[in-house]
Amino acid sequence: xxxxxxxxVLGAGQWWPGGEHITAWRCAGAKxxxxxxxxxxxxxxxxxxxxxxxxIFLADELYVWDRFTxxxxxxxxxxxxxxVLLGAIAAVTRHIGLAATLSTTYxxxxxxARKLATLDHLSNxxxxxxxxxxxxxxxxxxxxxxxxxxxxxxxxxxxxxxxVARGLWDSWDDDALLCxxxxxxxxxxxxxxxxxxxxxxxxxxxxxxxxxxxxxxxVLFQAGASPAGRDLAAATADAVFTIAGSLAQAQEFxxxxxRRARGYGREPNDVKVLPMLVPVIGVTEQQARDHxxxxxxxxxxxxxxxxxxxxxxxxxxxxxxDEPLDFQADVNVTNQSKSIYARLAAIASDRSVTLxxxxxxxxxxxxxxxxxEQLADYMQERFDGEGADxxxxxxxxxxxxxxxxxxxxxxxxxxxxxxxxxxxxxxxRGHLGLAxxxxxxxxxxxxxxxxxxxxxxxxx
Numbered sequence: 534x535x536x537x538x539x540x541x542v543l544g545a546g547q548w549w550p551g552g553e554h555i556t557a558w559r560c561a562g563a564k565x566x567x568x569x570x571x572x573x574x575x576x577x578x579x580x581x582x583x584x585x586x587x588x589i590f591l592a593d594e595l596y597v598w599d600r601f602t603x604x605x606x607x608x609x610x611x612x613x614x615x616x617v618l619l620g621a622i623a624a625v626t627r628h629i630g631l632a633a634t635l636s637t638t639y640x641x642x643x644x645x646a647r648k649l650a651t652l653d654h655l656s657n658x659x660x661x662x663x664x665x666x667x668x669x670x671x672x673x674x675x676x677x678x679x680x681x682x683x684x685x686x687x688x689x690x691x692x693x694x695x696x697v698a699r700g701l702w703d704s705w706d707d708d709a710l711l712c713x714x715x716x717x718x719x720x721x722x723x724x725x726x727x728x729x730x731x732x733x734x735x736x737x738x739x740x741x742x743x744x745x746x747x748x749x750x751x752v753l754f755q756a757g758a759s760p761a762g763r764d765l766a767a768a769t770a771d772a773v774f775t776i777a778g779s780l781a782q783a784q785e786f787x788x789x790x791x792r793r794a795r796g797y798g799r800e801p802n803d804v805k806v807l808p809m810l811v812p813v814i815g816v817t818e819q820q821a822r823d824h825x826x827x828x829x830x831x832x833x834x835x836x837x838x839x840x841x842x843x844x845x846x847x848x849x850x851x852x853x854x855d856e857p858l859d860f861q862a863d864v865n866v867t868n869q870s871k872s873i874y875a876r877l878a879a880i881a882s883d884r885s886v887t888l889x890x891x892x893x894x895x896x897x898x899x900x901x902x903x904x905x906e907q908l909a910d911y912m913q914e915r916f917d918g919e920g921a922d923x924x925x926x927x928x929x930x931x932x933x934x935x936x937x938x939x940x941x942x943x944x945x946x947x948x949x950x951x952x953x954x955x956x957x958x959x960x961x962r963g964h965l966g967l968a969x970x971x972x973x974x975x976x977x978x979x980x981x982x983x984x985x986x987x988x989x990x991x992x993x
Contacts (some may be wrong), residue, residue, distance in 0.1 A: 641735075662753055763790055809924070
């Protein structure tokens, strides 16, 4: 029996450029004037790499949140296109994984497969794709639709999208490129495969005009807590990103995803469960709590009401924040994020809760407040208690929140032998302990399924 200590996976996440709190850009240490500056994101990546994180994780959306004027006036809507950004970051980092969001609802498989394969080559095997199905009608209107696709259809399309992308990544065998100057043969034509995919949502001939990625397939993250999201993750994902709840909820989600993975013929460890962690760190617990309340206070009343309106899909614009919220919750009415809707509805089931209380809890229930030791205790409890394989850390405020986590929490995790002190591999699959996947066109034997990829590229 192995006595090797299981090791935590850590991603450094960024949704809003200023931090996970919607108006963290107003904090004293924030740098909103740099949100379109490459150096801002390079520093983010280098800080995470200094902390030996497995990957950075750039969340993304394909719209400006202009459903409400306050979304334009008070929240930081601008951000760079993440894969162009990751290409630049790849050149100035060496070990850390490079993950970002791409929607299967508003992209085509050929474009995505080519983009991910390119990043994987340029980074020598560090690329990852956070698969989302897009939740907002604002996105739909940028792509010729009045409203988003139905929730079930989005996930059906996503499943086929992954199958096509992986088929395209297998277009070239790993040793297909000969580059033999003497004979004049650049490639072995017998090792090129045309996909000829014809499905319900996509028709793609192939082949892909780029060599097979160094990782075989770039690492696939998937975000979704609904039954359809869990099933998609269990069938296709290398890691599933989820919203944290109570310990019992985390354990139920963890067990369910692992069980579903077995149902698809996969080993439970093939799918890493990575809840979101939003730390607010203080030298003392009270200092951390004070900082969290300061963040809540930065949000104007108009934005707080509109933020709630967005997720609950009801118009609260004429209400006062100190009024109680009285509405009949029905998760089936939302075509956006069902998990966020359900969480807010659960809080609002207490009819004494005011809109101000609900907005405050919407933030505070998502954050973990405390000292470095308390943060490490929380993470260890969920890690050892089979509620998580690691975490994607979204600091409440940037850049100070990530720096504090790296300088204060990571050493505590390392002291407990929960997290690495040095990188021991160069690929993201290697960091995560995931097997290298052989091409679907090559008979998979045990000798080829290894964490490190074989030699590829031109054979001289």
